[in-house]
Amino acid sequence: MSSFAQLLLVTVLLLDVSLAASSRLAVLIRAFALQAAAVAALALVLDGPGNPHAWAVASGTLLLKGLLIPYFLGRASERTHAVKELDPLVPYGVSLLLAAAGVALSFALASHLPETAQRSGILLGAAAFATMFTGLLILVSRGTALAQVAGYLVLENGIFLFGLSLLRHMPLLVEMGILLDVFAGTFVMGIVVYNIHRTFDHIDVRALTALKEAAGREEGMGEGA
């Protein structure tokens, strides 16, 4: 693997740690965009610039995940006046430590990958696992709807990175389908987030509990009694 690819992978890993620790949505979105751009560049570097398939995947990733989705998320955070998350379920210091531990764990996991995946070195697998882990961490630790969307996107970044080592298995149509699904998904989620803001005047999804079974239950029992 070229030293440029290694540099890109290290960038992805560093961005994981900063993603886990940032409270400001704007930072979260920018870090995600940078990470997506690094993944796009990796698609090109790993599979050789002579490969049209790799060009298509790289440019699609850069366009959708590196530019359009971050732009769209940025606008959504402006319109919903969501700037930063003050009260995460896991404090940012702990998040930072967990993400760092996740990186260490990912190296251990990646060393067990079968040979087919190791043709591009242990670093790729490690970066993929660490990014998936960071995405899940953001998903469970944040309560702001937009931060959760970002968590989902980071998770997707990790999975996609994993898929890069398997580029030959995936027809271009399927890769494009995956990208398109992620883009459309962000779009639909953005609309729902906007509606949540309009209806509730906040986007803290932990506060949406009208449908909790216990609440409905008490009502029902009350009427029965």
Added chain:
Amino acid sequence: MILTALVLCPFLLGALAWSLPRRTARRAVLVGASLLQVLLAGMAVWRGPAPEWGGALALDPLGKLFLGVTTLLFAAASLYTFGYMALHRHPRKRHYVPVLLFFLGSMTLATLSQHLGLFWVALEATTLSSAPLVYFDRSEKSLEAAWKYLILCSVGIALALAGTFFLALALPAEGPGSLLVADLVAQAPLMSAPWLKVGFLFLLVGYGTKMGLAPMHTWLPDAHAEAPPPVSALLSGALLNCAFLGILRALEVMNAAGLASFVQKPLLAFGFLSMATGTAFLIRQPDYKRLLAYSSVEHMGILAVGVGLGSAQGIFGALLHALNHSLAKGLLFFAAGLIFLVTGTKSVAEVRGLLGRSPLAAALFVAGFFAITGTPPFGLFVSEFTILSAAFSAGHAVLALLYLALLVSAFTAMGAVVLPMVFGRPGGARGESLSAGNSWLLGAPAVLLALGSLGLGLWIPRGLMALLKAGAVLVSGGCP
């Protein structure tokens, strides 16, 4: 050609409906599209067309079964929509028909995909196209339900994508390296067993989330209860099956790799947990649409148990059960929509003496209750019994008894909620009364589903029998 047409027609007609300004025109497109789809699907199932797109689209027995269920249920739901939307006061929503058709197109693609990556794309598209349908009412509750549905299922399905990649990693270094189910099955004995196992678990959790297996089911009751009844019927009767199909595809590969004994434990665990969770929340459930949703969790558990028994008989039972469940649950959600129209409430406590208020709704709801709880002579009795006897013949006597106990509890719990609604003393909330024309439009699809459910209990047509058996052989890899 025909397979491509099956996928493309709903999308193109959906785009057409989007451009039409008149509501009646859009609804006409909906009914036309669903009838066209029935015609195309019928031709495809009858003729067994050649694979298209390099084998990525093909119609195998499993595909035929689930394509058939999806198409028929969609046709019933689109007729029902016609009657329901005319009566139900609702915000003007232009996107309803187009999005419903995109939903149909993505489910159809899921049933036809032979490439695991393409299947993933299709299943994620079903989430995206059905989330706006859940938010149809524009109420706070439906917004919460739509958000939960979107984020939980998207994350779940993302894990399934990771699982798909793990399967690809398990492939031997030489060889075609494609993710077509047939290629994977052919190469399965050479694949790396640890990565197959990891891949399967990710696929099971990922697609299991979408299928509504406990403990990943938390989105399901909310989404099914908040969506309008025809959409609930599709979510429960068609979409859950599509997710189940993803697990069946993974099972094909695992069984071909000789890992059948590995897959049984997680399937049985998720299955029994779902049956128990679903049943527990049926007890004194205050909302009758949530009642139906939890019943879906229970029945998805039965499907997981059926395939988890590891015998072709169990898989056969599960496939038949999936079909039966779709018919009965479609019927129940249609009946629930009627109840909502005549009473204007979703609360069980406020619906009493339905028989006096709307005999049609009452009769359909009671028929649906007996059908879904597996009372003979309805079809679910046959499939639940098949799975029970598969459990006994596989030597799982304890599990078989547990299964039976859960079925009986579900019957009791559901009956305790449903029967007072129908036979109790009249009173409570009052909604609109149905005209004869509307009753006909709303009742006919439900009656057809009821007859189908009843018919399958009495007699399984020879063609369907062959299809189910071929499907069971496909999944079990020919082992007995």
